Amino acid sequence: MNKYLLLALSLFTLLFFSCKKQENLPRKATGKINTISVIIDDQLWNGEVGDRIRNKFASPVIGLPQEEPLFTINQYPAKLMEGFMTDNRTIIVVKKENKTAFEIKKNQYAEPQNVFHISGKTITEILDIIEKNTPKIIKIIKETEIAESQRIHSKSLIQTVLIKNKFQITLNIPTGYSYAFQSKNFIWLKKEIISGNTNLLIYQVPITAIKKDADAIMNIIKMRDSIGNLFIRGTELDTQMITEEGYSPYFSETKINDINAFETKGTWELKNDFMSGPFVNYAIVDEAHNRILVLEGFCYSPSKEKRDLMHELESIIKSIVILK
Template sequence: MKKFTVLFVIALTIASSCKNDARSPMLPNVTGKAGEVILVLDNDLYSSNIGKEFKRHLVRDYPGLPQPEPLFDLIQIPYQAFTSIFKTHRNVLIVRVSDEYKEPKMIIQKDLYAKPQMVINILAPNNAALESLIADKGELIVDRLLKMETSRYAKNYIKYQEKKVTDKIVDKFNIEISFPKGYAVDMDTTDFVWVASDSPTTTQSVLVFTYKRPQVDLTTPYLVAKRNEFTKQFVAGPNANSYMTIESEMEPFRREIEVNNIKVIELRGLWRVEGDFMGGPFITFVIDDVKNNRVIHVDGFVYAPQFKKRDYIRQLEAILHSIKLV
């Protein structure tokens, strides 16, 4: 198989970083909605297997939501339509096929036309090479776009954080989490804190709780049971004897990641209220804090019955990604 070349380029090139630093402050802010991706790809290629390959990666279902929602909102335009109105968009994929390219390659550029922007150039000498490149590097494209979306939220949250809430979590758990303006502590007990941002129609909440490290492995069933134990005690529903629990008919999605040099178990799935009809998505970060002989759960959940949930849960994910042990 032909070896593909992947180039990571900050601004135009690494070599021109000084020049880019000088002009970067002059760049406009990005345009477009969170989760949108502009795909610059000619119409004939978009209607072929190449377009199907892009859609397979970019518009597959976002994990852990109650109704299907795409990973990204994909907007395809042909190359001749790629004018200034689109160049400042937050996420841009530019696809070009030409025999001037000796081999398939992908060039990743940040803050090219605007900031904070991600531009990914996908170049190939022919259609077959392009299709192979997308199949081979599709998950890398998704990963870069997701990380950029999270980074935009996270930087904004750090810049405009609710300092009192952040300090409360630091003082209580020796954990630093950046909460944006509008979040407040709803409940504070010995080993459990509930932080929330409420509107008349939506709630975004973060639960932080800890317990002593067990003598068993941190399996998914064990972690689900521990979350249910805490939410049954502290997250009551609207009716008598109603409480939050994880939806048992959908096993949470699990993966192991690293966040700020911390090994994290990530769980995604659905919650519901026992004894009521409330429900929605959640994302949990679990940290096995061996040094302090404890397990840390940082759990974000959304209640937004009238709205799509993807962007709400993505915002909570950005909050969780700010976590640091202090």
């Protein structure tokens, strides 16, 4: 009898500590890409505070041909701050209370997660905190969303030995993309989707092709238009891809994995044709290999929103590692 009792106690202890271990594991954060949960009472949401939040976090995405919000916002009253609501990857909590504060809590309820707490004694104080901290909040959200997309992509990747051998880089490209065309210093990958396609270009040019001065943006436009003329054409004559002339692209200097790069976002079109869409171009200054390494994503999807398609391309590009 004692033997059976000892066995039962051992099994109970094992089950107890296994359950305890499971309870201590962080919950997995959920939510669609580029979506924010805003926890705020209706009175604030329907007033000036809500207007400011929408103005900042649902402002139009730069470089898209039609207006689409930077993030999709879902609003919930504070009393719902429990259960599945706390599993969301990005949460902004706004309260009017007897303290003025801004706090960022990483993985407060789940992982990976950012919870931004904003509180003020007055509407003016809340608005001031939002105004001051919006750039930081957006930067953190974007970095988290890129990392989440890269995590999802990593579950199933295509073979990229050709890219590694040709350009001395590694790049995580998810299943669905295939090699559309290649030449000595150029690779074009494409993924067919229901409403069109998404595309990734990889090529290199001499390091002197783009100079860090006022003409940099013109050099990039000239460069990508020449690539379009060489490799990307419609079915008819004289229908090569060009940078749309009616809109000036958005241009900035940035870093990708601590390497200097030029970021250009705008709209492409096929000359003398009806096809067009957004593009994002990263010209990386790779001094180690004495070159400008260019990675560009563009999509054609006339009947579908394009924000998340371009986000996917950006997350692929930012997975780059340049080999020594």
